Amino acid sequence: MEKLLKELQHAELHRQTRRHFLQSAGFGLGALGLGSLLGSCGSSKAGEVAANSESLAAGGIPQFAPKAKRVIYIHMAGAPSQLELFDYKPELVKYHGKDCPAEFLEGKKFAFIQGVPKMLGPQGKFAQYGQSGAWLSDYLPYLQTVADELTFLKAMHTDQFNHAPAQLLLHTGSPRLGRPSLGAWAVYGLGSENRNLPGFIVLASGGRQPDAGKSVYGSGFLPSVYQGVQCRTGGDPVLYVTDPNGMNRNIRKKTIEAINEINRQTYEEVQDPEILTRISQYEMAFRMQMSVPEVMDVAREPQFILDMYGVKAGEGSFGMNCLLARKLIENDVRFVQLFDWGWDGHGTNATDNVEGGLRSKCQISDKPIAALIKDLKMRGLLEETLVVFGAEFGRTPMQENRNGVVMPYMGRDHHLEAYTMWMAGGGVKQGYSHGETDELGYYGVKDRVHVHDLQATILHLMGFDHEKFTYPFQGRNFRLTDTEGKVVKQVIA
Amino acid sequence: MLIPLLQASPWALFIGRFHPVLVHLPIGFLLIAALIEIGRRTGRIAVSESTVVFVLFWSAVSATFACIAGYLLSLGGGYDEDLLGAHMWKGIGVAVFAWVAWLVKSDRIAGKVSFGKAIYLPAFAVAVLLTMTAGHDGGSLTHGDGYLTQYTPEPFRSLAGMEPMEEKTKEIKPITDVQQAVVYKDIVQPILEARCTQCHNASKKKGDLRMDELALLMKGGENGPALVAGKGAESDMIKRCLLDENDDNHMPPKGKPQLSTEQIALLSWWIDQGAPADKKVSELTVPEQVKPALASLGGGSAKGGASGAKQKESAIATLKVSPAKEADIQALRKAGLIVNTLSQDQNLLEVSAVNAPQFSDKDIALLLPVAEQVTWLKLGGTKITDPGLKEIVKLKNLTKLHLEHTGITDQGIAQIKALPHLEYLNVIDTKIGDAGLKNIAAIKGLRSVYVWQSGVTDSVVAQTARQTPGLQIVNGFSEAEVAQFLRAGDSTAATKPVATKK
Numbered sequence: 001m002e003k004l005l006k007e008l009q010h011a012e013l014h015r016q017t018r019r020h021f022l023q024s025a026g027f028g029l030g031a032l033g034l035g036s037l038l039g040s041c042g043s044s045k046a047g048e049v050a051a052n053s054e055s056l057a058a059g060g061i062p063q064f065a066p067k068a069k070r071v072i073y074i075h076m077a078g079a080p081s082q083l084e085l086f087d088y089k090p091e092l093v094k095y096h097g098k099d100c101p102a103e104f105l106e107g108k109k110f111a112f113i114q115g116v117p118k119m120l121g122p123q124g125k126f127a128q129y130g131q132s133g134a135w136l137s138d139y140l141p142y143l144q145t146v147a148d149e150l151t152f153l154k155a156m157h158t159d160q161f162n163h164a165p166a167q168l169l170l171h172t173g174s175p176r177l178g179r180p181s182l183g184a185w186a187v188y189g190l191g192s193e194n195r196n197l198p199g200f201i202v203l204a205s206g207g208r209q210p211d212a213g214k215s216v217y218g219s220g221f222l223p224s225v226y227q228g229v230q231c232r233t234g235g236d237p238v239l240y241v242t243d244p245n246g247m248n249r250n251i252r253k254k255t256i257e258a259i260n261e262i263n264r265q266t267y268e269e270v271q272d273p274e275i276l277t278r279i280s281q282y283e284m285a286f287r288m289q290m291s292v293p294e295v296m297d298v299a300r301e302p303q304f305i306l307d308m309y310g311v312k313a314g315e316g317s318f319g320m321n322c323l324l325a326r327k328l329i330e331n332d333v334r335f336v337q338l339f340d341w342g343w344d345g346h347g348t349n350a351t352d353n354v355e356g357g358l359r360s361k362c363q364i365s366d367k368p369i370a371a372l373i374k375d376l377k378m379r380g381l382l383e384e385t386l387v388v389f390g391a392e393f394g395r396t397p398m399q400e401n402r403n404g405v406v407m408p409y410m411g412r413d414h415h416l417e418a419y420t421m422w423m424a425g426g427g428v429k430q431g432y433s434h435g436e437t438d439e440l441g442y443y444g445v446k447d448r449v450h451v452h453d454l455q456a457t458i459l460h461l462m463g464f465d466h467e468k469f470t471y472p473f474q475g476r477n478f479r480l481t482d483t484e485g486k487v488v489k490q491v492i493a
Numbered sequence: 494m495l496i497p498l499l500q501a502s503p504w505a506l507f508i509g510r511f512h513p514v515l516v517h518l519p520i521g522f523l524l525i526a527a528l529i530e531i532g533r534r535t536g537r538i539a540v541s542e543s544t545v546v547f548v549l550f551w552s553a554v555s556a557t558f559a560c561i562a563g564y565l566l567s568l569g570g571g572y573d574e575d576l577l578g579a580h581m582w583k584g585i586g587v588a589v590f591a592w593v594a595w596l597v598k599s600d601r602i603a604g605k606v607s608f609g610k611a612i613y614l615p616a617f618a619v620a621v622l623l624t625m626t627a628g629h630d631g632g633s634l635t636h637g638d639g640y641l642t643q644y645t646p647e648p649f650r651s652l653a654g655m656e657p658m659e660e661k662t663k664e665i666k667p668i669t670d671v672q673q674a675v676v677y678k679d680i681v682q683p684i685l686e687a688r689c690t691q692c693h694n695a696s697k698k699k700g701d702l703r704m705d706e707l708a709l710l711m712k713g714g715e716n717g718p719a720l721v722a723g724k725g726a727e728s729d730m731i732k733r734c735l736l737d738e739n740d741d742n743h744m745p746p747k748g749k750p751q752l753s754t755e756q757i758a759l760l761s762w763w764i765d766q767g768a769p770a771d772k773k774v775s776e777l778t779v780p781e782q783v784k785p786a787l788a789s790l791g792g793g794s795a796k797g798g799a800s801g802a803k804q805k806e807s808a809i810a811t812l813k814v815s816p817a818k819e820a821d822i823q824a825l826r827k828a829g830l831i832v833n834t835l836s837q838d839q840n841l842l843e844v845s846a847v848n849a850p851q852f853s854d855k856d857i858a859l860l861l862p863v864a865e866q867v868t869w870l871k872l873g874g875t876k877i878t879d880p881g882l883k884e885i886v887k888l889k890n891l892t893k894l895h896l897e898h899t900g901i902t903d904q905g906i907a908q909i910k911a912l913p914h915l916e917y918l919n920v921i922d923t924k925i926g927d928a929g930l931k932n933i934a935a936i937k938g939l940r941s942v943y944v945w946q947s948g949v950t951d952s953v954v955a956q957t958a959r960q961t962p963g964l965q966i967v968n969g970f971s972e973a974e975v976a977q978f979l980r981a982g983d984s985t986a987a988t989k990p991v992a993t994k995k
Binding site: 061062063064065066127128129130131132133141142144145190191193194195196304307308331332363366367370371374377378379380383384431463 | 781782784785786787788807809810831833834835836837838839841845847848871893895897917919921941943945967968969970972975978979981982983
């Protein structure tokens with residue numbers, strides 16, 4: 001008898017594989033996480049769970065009334081040169097072709113520059129535009145027409161000189177993986193304003209995803225319901241959003257209800273908050289089947305609007321993404337993230353440079369961006385929507401000399417000391433420029449703004465004190481700006 | 494050697510410019526001599542008479558040199574003749590009486606002249622008095638009349654019978670509405686006063702040019718006219734400003750506060766426009782290059798509120814209400830409305846019907862229990878009509894109201910006037926017409942109204958915008974304006990960029 005019991009025990013232990021151990025441990029952790037997330041949700045009935053999957057999307061209450069209810073964040077992945085577009089440096093012309101001063105190189109690390117590079121004068125022709133006298137180059141003939149709507153941050157700086165970590169730092173507050181992105185924080189904090197659409201939508205163009213991958217719009221340790229939902233720029237905005245042949249909407253509804261019922265039962269058993277996310281995503285997907293094709297259908301836009309953005313119905317492009325961004329904002333999507341790839345002007349080839357290459361990227365993007373600002377404005381959306389334009393870092397005032405060789409085209413290396421971003425609408429000043437760089441555009445010399453300061457400012461405009469807007473994870477409260485960041489009060493209208 | 498010195502030769506002017514340096518020596522010496530003399534006579538200090546005489550001697554010597562340098566400086570011209578004459582003779586007087594006072598005490602003369610003792614004190618006293626008045630005249634020549642007492646504070650000001658203090662015009666005041674500014678009086682004259690008239694005024698006409706009055710500026714100076722009306726680039730006053738600062742002909746002279754690029758651009762533009770005396774900015778053509786300079790003058794409250802100016806805080810900040818009942822909020826959510834609390838410290842609500850396109854006039858009853866709390870209301874694209882607006886007026890804390898793409902008309906919108914805190918109103922794609930816009934514009938505190946694709950006409954929009962300066966009326970754009978926008982890129986499209994290989 002004793003032998004039998006021992007054998008049973010042994011068999012039980014045998015079945016307790018590593019996978020089982022991790023599973024139960026995971027459930028335990030999940031339950032812990034849920035406890036902190038939902039507070040009072042101890043005993044759960046099916047009906048309550050449903051309410052909770054809804055409330056996940058409802059978000060919280062901002063600390064003060066938001067000036068920017070929504071955000072369109074335009075990220076030019078690869079980093080365009082501020083010295084060709086925004087930061088006018090006439091002195092740099094004189095230094096063109098001369099050796100870079102030693103003080104710019106001592107103790108510095110660059111992604112590619114080696115030895116003593118030559119200085120590279122600005123390639124664009126600059127002039128002042130609008131009543132505010134904003135300096136812009138001839139690379140951006142359309143942006144000039146909305147110069148008085150913009151607030152420039154001329155002395156941005158960051159800590160990372162490689163694309164992926166710099167993009168992560170900018171969007172998640174940390175150069176390492178694992179943190180929630182700005183859009184995820186925004187939706188977590190404010191919730192969605194439209195039940196039928198995700199609160200955070202991502203549109204990418206330029207042929208590639210940003211270098212840091214989907215983590216730049218991920219939800220990190222926040223419930224994954226807050227992550228950015230990427231939509232396609234052309235064709236069906238979401239793959240398989242239409243029902244297959246022979247499947248009608250009622251059957252689809254029944255299917256989803258059945259799946260959700262099973263999910264609810266599993267949730268009651270294991271209490272994993274990710275299951276709530278899954279339930280709400282199924283519900284959302286069902287509603288999106290109706291709303292997304294409608295919202296993202298540009299065929300109903302009048303021709304002159306399509307002309308303004310320079311797009312053709314059915315063709316995906318950066319311009320189309322701008323138009324879609326306007327349509328999503330019009331339907332109260334909280335956070336629309338645009339990425340456009342291909343701005344890394346090192347000068348290594350015919351497209352990858354700050355002369356013709358950058359010009360052709362601008363030709364694709366300049367008109368739709370200006371159109372977006374104008375379009376938002378005339379619809380009464382701009383004053384409640386914050387538009388942010390920028391990249392993960394800037395570019396050096398020196399010409400790149402990768403491997404000590406002069407590049408075949410005019411190119412600049414990654415630069416983290418100073419670059420330009422701009423914002424418009426949503427509670428920022430109109431026609432304003434904040435910060436200055438030195439005569440050669442190397443360092444910010446006045447009103448520098450770190451990427452953490454930018455994050456703090458955006459959160460402030462959305463109604464949050466970035467120091468109090470936290471999420472408990474692994475035993476401490478995390479925030480987007482980590483331990484840093486100062487709100488740039490001067491740019492707030 | 495002396496002959497070139499008596500003309501306005503470089504030597505003469507070189508020495509002459511030392512006048513302001515030398516001139517302070519006799520002032521100091523004479524005053525210290527006077528103080529020592531007083532101290533000696535009252536028995537407070539024990540010094541011999543020879544000490545006073547010694548100081549007096551150097552007073553006389555320095556005064557003489559100051560006079561010579563002063564005369565040479567005056568050869569350069571440009572000073573008010575009367576004031577200059579008074580200054581000169583008083584200065585010479587100082588030197589003469591200082592010498593007299595010294596002579597009558599000096600060893601050689603003291604014994605020979607019997608009346609020496611009698612004239613010592615009067616001569617000394619006159620020299621000191623003349624020092625003071627000559628010094629004041631000198632100050633007036635350099636800095637302009639009335640410089641010393643310009644900022645006399647009250648009550649001394651009225652006691653001395655002076656006019657109330659003029660507002661400071663040295664730096665250019667911000668102009669509230671640049672478009673309505675009179676170009677000469679509000680823009681040009683303040684620049685001239687800040688940078689030019691210090692030397693080109695009634696009392697100090699450098700180069701025989703006065704810039705304190707338009708007629709005199711037009712007349713020009715010894716080098717001919719200061720400006721050629723209609724030709725800014727050919728006008729002497731602009732050309733001089735643009736010269737290298739080290740150039741002798743550069744104005745204002747090196748070391749003095751210089752004109753900014755914007756200021757030069759504005760002066761040049763004014764001359765280009767024919768240097769009109771009483772035209773407003775809006776009556777002249779403003780080229781693109783001048784707009785930034787013009788904008789820098791005002792808080793930029795001109796079109797579109799383009800400026801770095803701070804906005805007035807929204808009324809939201811001051812609205813405090815009691816929390817809405819949870820049941821009322823749930824009823825709204827049940828009807829498909831999105832209800833969000835605006836912020837933690839207030840109980841204001843944002844209500845949106847974005848997911849409830851069927852929302853109609855009868856559903857407004859749902860809002861009434863939270864009438865106090867709702868401050869942002871979005872009813873765009875719903876079935877709401879004029880009768881519904883009558884109810885909406887009961888939401889007295891509304892600051893933002895979206896009524897775009899609805900069937901409302903001028904009759905309904907007239908009700909909205911009663912909303913005391915309304916700041917934002919969106920009526921694009923509605924039947925609102927000109928009459929409705931006028932009613933809307935009457936809402937005090939309203940900041941922006943969006944009327945694109947409604948029935949309003951451009952002329953009424955423009956007229957209403959002029960009449961209500963604090964209100965931004967956005968009428969979107971017509972297809973013609975879109976066509977114009979599309980041409981913005983033409984300039985660069987012409988030179989199609991091709992990556993050039995080095």
